[in-house]
Amino acid sequence: MATNSVIGTKNKKGQVITDARQMMFEAPRTPSFYTGSEVIKEAIRRANVDVMIAYPITPQSEAAALIGELFAEGYVKEYFRGESEFAVMSECAGAAFGGARVFTTTAGPGTMRAMENFPMWSGARLPIQMIVTCRGINSPLSIQPDTLEIAYLLNTGMLVWHAETAQDFYDWILKGYIVSEEPDVHLPLALCCDGFFVTHTKDMVNLTPADMCLPPYDPYRSPVPCMDMECPPVRMMRDPFVMKSNYISYATHASWQQEVWAAVERSRKHTIAWIDGLIETENTDADVLIVSSGTAVSQGREAIRLLADEGIRVGLVKIKSLRPWPWQEIREATKNAKHIIVPEFNVVGWMAREIKASIPDSDRVVSGPRVGGGMTMPPEIIVSEIKNALGIRNAAMAGRGS
Amino acid sequence: MSKERIKIAPEFYDIMPPEYQDLVNRATYGKEDRGWKDIGSAKELIEEHSLCAGCPESMAFRYILASLPNPEDTVMVGSTGCTSLVFPHVAVHNIHSLFGNQNAIASGLKRALTVRFPGRIKDVVVLAGDGATVDIGLDMTLQAWFRQEKFTTICFDNELYANTGGQESGLMQKGFVAKMAPVGKTFDKVRLPEIARESGCHYVVQCTVSKPSLVEKVIRNAVHVAREIGPTYLQLYTPCILEIGKNSMEGLQEMRDSEKPTERFAFKEFVSEPAKQLLAELAAKDKEKKAAAKEQLAAQQA
Ligand SMILES: Cc1ncc(C[n+]2csc(CCOP(=O)(O)OP(=O)(O)O)c2C)c(N)n1
């Protein structure tokens, strides 16, 4: 973000450019009843975004169109509809190469269509923010909530956060820019949520004042030169090693990849400070823990309430950041657990795999319940998974032939 | 003025590479009438290249970089292909990101530069191969034109995918036998100049790079029209001598043979009405300037 000199001055819309810490942690909040899509709009109103590029795909179309309204009102400086998600993500890259703060949104097949761009974004150290309102990517066509696409984003070198609620979403959009624009990070952020559950439902959200906005992006704090011909056009390579088959070429590419992942690591300290830890925990001394991210956590909370009524105590770990991955935090939080239940909104159980790879005695992990294709996850099926793990006869599921 | 930006701090002068010192002292950034004639007397904005010896792409690169009207405020966008081996040697900011997305990158870039530098010139010039422009990137090529994005698209048409070893491309001639066209290409060379005109380009030229003066003229026109009016397109024949079996001295003759009036690279130009007007105004201004300079010279001599 920009130097302090702009703090306290007003932008064209009369918003006061405010120190991010003051805006996010000290400024008064107003409770407001909004859909997730409207929350995206309200966060972007305050995010000092230069360029937004849009493309319709359910369930993010509404949010993408609402940012268009912000452009018409003058809160976002440039906005247009691109021709496909692949093109949109390249257009976003072009704008970020040119030194703009860039925002976009996509979902499901859009994420997959654009995939080639994401490792390019992180390799080029472009701190673009992309909202991913997850939906099915399978054939036959589905528009329903499903988090499978996140599995593909995890190895792109992007930061990946997974919001549970509209409040997370609101705060993390703004805080996301602060973390991903840090000079020692300077990476794109995929801010994911579960489509429909978050985008299309109304929730009470505490908003920061509408007359405050984040300081503008300062492209000259980037660890790589901004492509605007405002600094010397150095030959960045003495030799185009890119396509050569020699040791220097291999070593250059290898060390560049390591640097991208080192930057993901360096984002840890900023992420922890801004979003209050990579995980959130409740009652981790319980024998049984539910560990997950997104709205699977919300369903877990309901299951915990149902089990409490029966006298069964279950703890909770909500994973907020998937990249960087909080393996140490998860190890620590699960060290007493005998059973680790991982509910997920996807068929493959990528979250359970990540957890298994992070903790000792990974046979404690129950990969489920898993629902896909837009199926809901009633808390009862989490309850039943937990009872199975505990060896308790499961009355609720008995009638269903289990 | 623009050389200010590339100046070396005196303390570091002696440790900078000699090519960079040369760039600071003798490059033509900011020179109003820069052009191909500076080649040989001033420092070029391309240091060297790693293309095949005698590849006409290398000539094209040198002429283009000598002719850009405002290199000090120009950002170039490339794509994967033989050209991407050259860009690291070019002293103008340039972006390589993926194969085929060059016009999408340029769209975002141009808009960001317009937002960030209102009232200032920031030219964007795309330079990519025919595979990138016409095949894998065609939708983005056309969509940028439909949207009237204000930048220049240059296609180095070597009628095949050179960098991957000579496969069929959309700009290849019908009947040509190539890798992935084992019995000869079955459809015509795509008529991109005509498509460009119909898609909203205000200045379209197809030619070879056999004459540096012509390259200079069309580059200047294309950049000025893109800056003021809307998208422009140049399709330059840069034969891949390696894949068509020519030796390194034969590129120039190949271009001369192919640009004859009856041949496929005969000079072709489409100019929209607003572009015609702009170019006429620029030509009139040039004329005035030259006349004034002449008068001044005469006055000095008198
Ligand atoms: C997505 C993707 N597909 C394929 C390639 C492989 N590839 C690299 S360069 C190239 C051909 C380039 O041809 P052209 O654009 O005509 O440029 P030339 O090398 O002929 O100058 C291909 C197919 C790639 N890099 N990326």
Ligand code: SF4
């Ligand atoms: S392969 Fe062809 S186009 Fe590429 S550098 Fe060699 S001659 Fe030029």
Ligand SMILES: [Mg+2]
């Ligand atoms: Mg080619």
